[in-house]
Amino acid sequence: MDTTTPGGRLVFHVFAALAEFIRELIVSGSRGGLGRRPRSGWRAAHRCHPRDHPGRPR
Template structure:
């Protein structure tokens, strides 16, 4: 609200009775803003608590890996037998990008 003071900006609210040019209207506007911020902070707090509780139960977020250890082993065998990464990925029904990423992450972990 302070940033818009002195500018030619009109605030349109869903409740037409709020007139932000009057002291009472500005008060209501700030109260609604404070309530919105309070609700947002509660959501953030609950989300963090949920993630912490899930981590304590041994769960982690994110998608399950597309290239499993078995698929990675078979891909290495295909590549050792002369196939390129694109062909190996096609045979394993994974994208070549996912296979490249899995190969690079395991080779970096091995070294």
């Protein structure tokens, strides 16, 4: 892409605007999901290794 021409700069700016738009969609979706977490009763937890609880089925 030749950014020294007006057409090249236009294409560059369109791509940059689309990338910024997509990034904002991802960020807003992530924030929405993180904000919904406490209301739904979700909590972070690590899965234990089976050897730590040999009698517990997975």
